[in-house]
Amino acid sequence: MVHRMIWNQTAYFGPGAVDVVPDELTRRGFTKALVVSDQVLVDAGVTARVTDLLDAAGFPYEVFSDVAPNPPIENVQAGVAAFAAAGADVLVAVGGGSPQDTCKAVGIITANPEFADVRSLEGVAATRNPSVPIVAIPTTAGTASETTINYVITDTENQRKFVCVDPHDIPVLAVVDPQMMASAPRALKVATGLDALTHAIEGYVTAGAWELSDLFHLKAVQVIASSLQASADGDADAADRMALAQYVAGMGYSNVGLGLVHAMAHPLGAFYGAPHGVANGILLAPVMAFNAPATGEKYRDVAAAFGVDTSAMPLDEARAAAVGAVARLTADLGNPTRLRDVGATEGDLRALAEAAAADVCAGGNPRPASVDEIEELYRSIL
Numbered sequence: 373m374v375h376r377m378i379w380n381q382t383a384y385f386g387p388g389a390v391d392v393v394p395d396e397l398t399r400r401g402f403t404k405a406l407v408v409s410d411q412v413l414v415d416a417g418v419t420a421r422v423t424d425l426l427d428a429a430g431f432p433y434e435v436f437s438d439v440a441p442n443p444p445i446e447n448v449q450a451g452v453a454a455f456a457a458a459g460a461d462v463l464v465a466v467g468g469g470s471p472q473d474t475c476k477a478v479g480i481i482t483a484n485p486e487f488a489d490v491r492s493l494e495g496v497a498a499t500r501n502p503s504v505p506i507v508a509i510p511t512t513a514g515t516a517s518e519t520t521i522n523y524v525i526t527d528t529e530n531q532r533k534f535v536c537v538d539p540h541d542i543p544v545l546a547v548v549d550p551q552m553m554a555s556a557p558r559a560l561k562v563a564t565g566l567d568a569l570t571h572a573i574e575g576y577v578t579a580g581a582w583e584l585s586d587l588f589h590l591k592a593v594q595v596i597a598s599s600l601q602a603s604a605d606g607d608a609d610a611a612d613r614m615a616l617a618q619y620v621a622g623m624g625y626s627n628v629g630l631g632l633v634h635a636m637a638h639p640l641g642a643f644y645g646a647p648h649g650v651a652n653g654i655l656l657a658p659v660m661a662f663n664a665p666a667t668g669e670k671y672r673d674v675a676a677a678f679g680v681d682t683s684a685m686p687l688d689e690a691r692a693a694a695v696g697a698v699a700r701l702t703a704d705l706g707n708p709t710r711l712r713d714v715g716a717t718e719g720d721l722r723a724l725a726e727a728a729a730a731d732v733c734a735g736g737n738p739r740p741a742s743v744d745e746i747e748e749l750y751r752s753i754l
């Protein structure tokens with residue numbers, strides 16, 4: 373069996389890492405950046421943490437901040453126009469998954485204009501050229517978009533969120549600086565941390581998992597299980613660990629895929645604007661329980677990563693312990709536990725299930741799930 377693994381060429385980690393950005397841009401021969409961020413981050417002064425450095429270094433840039441959470445196609449198209457108008461030669465993403473994903477779509481379309489409609493990028497698109505170079509600076513400890521080959525865009529007209537998978541979009545440089553994430557309010561740290569935990573657990577049991585991806589995912593589960601609560605409560609060391617753990621999860625899942633939690637979370641984003649991490653947090657434990665029969669011994673490892681001694685447990689008990697540990701953490705963190713909490717209604721369940729079954733991530737789920745089974749899963753947590 374041959375496996376392909378794709379990671380950033382270069383990545384920096386740690387408090388203050390963002391200081392390297394001007395030098396890295398200059399050393400690589402770039403002359404002008406389009407900084408892709410969002411208005412909340414601009415208003416909070418987070419984007420300025422980077423643009424102040426560019427100002428001090430005299431490095432030319434313009435800012436594009438027209439990015440909404442669950443970014444729609446229109447944001448991408450406006451970004452493509454802004455990049456062209458700026459005459460820039462590099463993209464600098466400063467934000468959570470939404471600005472980073474928008475940035476990837478902008479970079480891909482600029483280099484492959486035949487995909488300007490955006491929708492045609494869904495799934496594995498046959499782009500010919502690498503994206504305009506991207507420097508990715510995450511401001512949430514969650515998506516790991518800075519080291520994944522994926523981006524997720526929302527088609528508001530058709531009420532769909534679609535995943536694009538394209539090695540051409542991998543950022544040339546990732547700067548994972550926990551100080552860039554420090555201003556995130558508690559609920560955002562919880563939601564994005566649960567997204568990272570979902571990447572780690574889904575990636576660990578996904579159909580394409582193998583020995584190397586297992587190393588990343590299991591380590592990420594361990595660190596997130598012991599750090600997420602403290603990080604959300606403001607502990608700076610725990611926040612440093614979360615910044616790294618979400619990246620480590622990304623090094624795994626980007627290369628091997630995810631599963632039904634993400635497939636079922638995307639329609640909740642498209643239908644109700646549910647924050648991605650909140651949706652994952654609601655779904656993770658119930659989908660883990662559904663998948664349990666198809667996970668071999670792996671939930672024993674997950675439970676152990678949560679500190680449960682599973683060595684003497686029969687397999688069923690160890691699996692239940694893993695699901696229980698995740699459900700407890702989610703409840704302790706105060707994430708919603710019902711779909712109603714994000715606006716779902718009984719009348720939408722069939723359409724949600726059909727959308728989830730058609731999502732790219734569903735293919736990686738360790739246990740095949742029919743539309744009826746997915747609808748029943750949604751109903752059980754309505």
Ligand SMILES: NC(=O)c1ccc[n+]([C@@H]2O[C@H](COP(=O)([O-])OP(=O)(O)OC[C@H]3O[C@@H](n4cnc5c(N)ncnc54)[C@H](O)[C@@H]3O)[C@@H](O)[C@H]2O)c1
Nearest residue numbers: 412441442468469470511512515517520522523524555556
């Ligand atoms: N590319 C991938 O591999 C990948 C993986 C998982 C999820 N995603 C996608 O990423 C998106 C979610 O990204 P996200 O969870 O990082 O959130 P986000 O980027 O949508 O941001 C959510 C809100 O938090 C604010 N925010 C972000 N950082 C902040 C900070 N440091 N301080 C204060 N406010 C801050 C933003 O301004 C925004 O209002 C979804 O569209 C999801 O589908 C992509």
Ligand SMILES: [Fe+2]
Nearest residue numbers: 515567571648
């Ligand atoms: Fe995710």
